[in-house]
Amino acid sequence: MLPEESSHVYTAGASLREGRHDAASGSGIWYSANHPDNKSLRLPGAAQSQKTSEIAAVLLAAQSATGFVPLTIYTNSEYAINGLTTHLRTWEDKGWIGVPDSAYFRAAAYHLKRRSAPIDFKKVKNPTSATGTRAAAALATTAAASPLDDETIDLTIPPSFNLQGAKLSTIAQATAYQAIRERRAPHTRLGTEARLAETRLDLGNFTHRLETDATLWRACRSPDLRAPIQQFIFRALHRSQKVGEHWASIPGYQDRALCPACDNTTESLDHILFRCDDPTAATIWALAKSLWPHGQDNWPQDKLGIVLASGCLTTRSQLLPRQGPTPHTAPTPLRPSAPGASRLLRILISESAYLIWVLRCERVISETQHTATTTTTRWMRAINDRLHTDQLNASRLIRTSKAVTRAQRTWAGTLADEHQLPGDWPKSHEVLVGIRAPRTPT
Incomplete structure (x- = not known):
């Protein structure tokens, strides 16, 4: 040259x-x-x-x-x-x-x-x-x-x-x-940034991936989450739910900052979903884990960040090999997970967390008391509604094979009398399907 x-x-x-x-x-x-x-x-x-x-x-x-x-x-x-x-x-x-x-x-x-x-x-x-x-x-x-x-x-x-x-x-x-948006200095919300960092860390400890803020925000709009749940997670990332510390600084309303079921404990979203002495949350999470058919190694820890990132949850056995250095320990090899397991995990985590929030609001605002039986009934109804929605999407007059396959893979291992169902159950109107009755906590 x-x-x-x-x-x-x-x-x-x-x-x-x-x-x-x-x-x-x-x-x-x-x-x-x-x-x-x-x-x-x-x-x-x-x-x-x-x-x-x-x-x-x-x-x-x-x-x-x-x-x-x-x-x-x-x-x-x-x-x-x-x-x-x-x-x-x-x-x-x-x-x-x-x-x-x-x-x-x-x-x-x-x-x-x-x-x-x-x-x-x-x-x-x-x-x-x-x-x-x-x-x-x-x-x-x-x-x-x-x-x-x-x-x-x-x-x-x-x-x-x-x-x-x-x-x-x-x-x-x-x-x-x-052009105006590009040149405008971004507004910094310290509470939102702290919640995003917490969510990223909790998710990374399970998936061994550190997601960007953009990925976490996109997860709020995941099609696997219902619209009310998307709004619930979006508000939670912004820390806008009126619980705990929100009331502590308002004169005359400081008593609302405390959890009514736990003595002298400041209420928070994490406390409501995982730490409260009221048995509702524990019952719902036990039901979800009982229905989960893909092994407890693929079920994440009880962390608020897991709920807030549920729109992008992925089971460990479906992760691709990582490239380059990472601050997390490499995951131990797991048996292959059935296709659709990640979608089922997203559904179970998001629906369970949202139901806990709804029942808590009913208990605090309307003073409605929920027994283990009513809690189980409400949870099974919520999950069955998602199952039936998938079946309806798969059995539409103009349908795609993708919708049928998605329903079959998502709900594999969770259906009642699954061995007796026809192979094309998602697109058969006359076939009644439902999740198997999970083991309720004693």
Whole structure:
């Protein structure tokens, strides 16, 4: 290779534990064996994804290459190529509003435009067979697995090149509102952040994964949770239920801060769901664990964070092998879990916790007392309603095989007289199904 005539560089990105709270990404560029400009970098900041690492690798190549010779960038990232070619003019016209990784794209565009020699992008069709791409990917993977050092990628752009604002012809009302939201300083809620951290830790101790805040918020809208439960969890993450400490600071209402069933104990959501001396919660959790057919190793500990993250719960035996270092101890091998076990776990945890909350409100507000029999009846009705909803979805006139399979896999091992049911019970209107009677606590 003659650097004074042309320059060829291979770029690649790598991301470990993408989508997790402890995700790490790295970028690598490779010219040739033992080339002094071969380089890798661990990405700083919150943006840790495969796509971000790929555009960062292109930026590294643009910064390191000689400016007066032709440059050919080899990459297998259509995201980076399309962003710097097809979409670049549109993104610049709209002021980069709503563009993910805009800081990296803007810096890469600046360094590429300031070059006086031609630039070509080459899409690598088969990365595993390209020596340069494999070498760049190895550099990126090593960087992603390494600790974050003091060296950071340069994203600065001179003021003369860094045009501000967007063309009026590209601005719609929705775009303007999005620009305002992006520039507004986020409001910090210390209570919400503490509850999210608690939820992440409780979930991580069970699944051995540290989820991001975005994942926990998305879990509130999981289709496996009913709408009232979604609202209950959303409010719980914001600590907006009026229990315990909420009343302690209001003159004349301090007595409401104490649990009526426990002497001198300040009430909290965790106390209501797991620690209260009233037998209702213990009865419901015993019923749920009794119905659970996939082994107690796959049932999580009684933690508030497990309830609040129930929309993204996954049984341990369905987890994929972890990549890279993790602060948690690796899980012990478990027997394979039946498909649908994770969905059943999400249903049992969320429905049980919500019923405990509903019965507690009835007990405190309406002074309704619940016996073990009425509690069991209410719980079985709630779970059977979910079972029948799945059956109705599977037996609709216009149905999909996915709905039938989902019902079969979710409720396997929980049905009464299951061995006598036909194989297509989810889509048969005339077949009556229900959960088997669980063992009630004595």
